[in-house]
Amino acid sequence: MKSRRTEFPARPKILTVLHQELSSPGRVGQILVASGFDLDIRRPPLGDSLPETLENHAGAVVFGGPMSANDPDEFVKRETDWLAVPLGENKPFLGICLGAQMLVNHLGGKVGGREDGKVEIGWYPLRPTDAGREIFDWPDMVYHFHREGFSLPSGATLLASGEHYENQAIRYGDNAWGVQFHAELTRAMMHRWVVRGAQRFELPGAQVGRDHLEGRMLWDVRLRAWLGEFLERIFGAADPRQAVTRARKA
Template sequence: MSANDSEKYIREEIAWLSKPLGENKPYLGICLGAQLLTRHLGSKVYKLENGAIEAGYYPIIPLPQAQELTSEENILFPEMVYQWHSEGCDLPYGATLLAEGLTFPVQAYQYGSHAFAIQFHPEVTYMTIDRWTRLGGERLRMPGAKPSSEHLSDWHLYDQNVAQWIKAFLPRWLNNEDSS
């Protein structure tokens, strides 16, 4: 599934984003949701010419403005995150870049104070990764994908940091929404 697909429901989702954005409601786009927001804001979602994807844990580079999101809690933006995508996106006009990556440069951005887009998956559980790697075998044969054995072993190494970050980020973001 791609934000570039021509199916009616994809076009409807992209158009629907004018509702939460227009009403200054919170929006968190994860992976495809980030790419839908990117398309809604008029920027490009693309595959790499070499066919490389990100499937597994990859390093990202949080920028100073990303660290400010949870600095009061002394929890840093994660630097190793779980990815499961074959497309990246350009930074939309007016958005603030929060994190960069080596394969796909735009890994996270903020649009205004209400909308966040992240290419990675902070919501994945061990069971989710196990299922994706068992049922998504074709993706694991694509250039750039990590071996399936690394997905689960890396979850043990990196999930705690990602979980701490998302648990600190969400309440702070949503509490900030109450005051706007």
């Protein structure tokens, strides 16, 4: 007698775009997997292609990186142009730091640093706008690691602002979102960033490494909880049994 093999439906995929060989999707990846998604990880700087359609994906996340959205590298232009795919198909899209800046460039906005050279590297206050408050209960402090910010493109809605870089979180249309800050860092990731990025702590406005780690103890619980709510708002849950409260354990 032949045994019956139980077949499970394929888990929906989230296109996950990273920009370095050892980069990780961190807590974003953990929460999405806990919510029932699989990650289709691509690294364009290392030669990975991006799909011509997101027909077989539930959405996309483009993460940050050490490069600028204004760099002349071929992959930067290719990736920025590729954003026409999620926008045209109205698929859920999240851009984080560099990913958000690519979105802004694609939409005709501007990306650049402040004239005084001030950066946001460390923990800084976040102020939700009225439009942002209608959607989320935002954290008071968020973690940054950037030297450039972005303008508000035509047609985009500002959801949260900051002191040094005004535009911190935006929404475009129904399904495209961009955030300047980093909620995805695990503890191990933050330790790596503090060690490998220590030379940037001398830039104007940057905080020293111990402030990064001490700030995590003070403000990360709220940031992590917000991230779970944020991702559920954008992508939903592939498995309805997976609640955001469960994803928060990531």
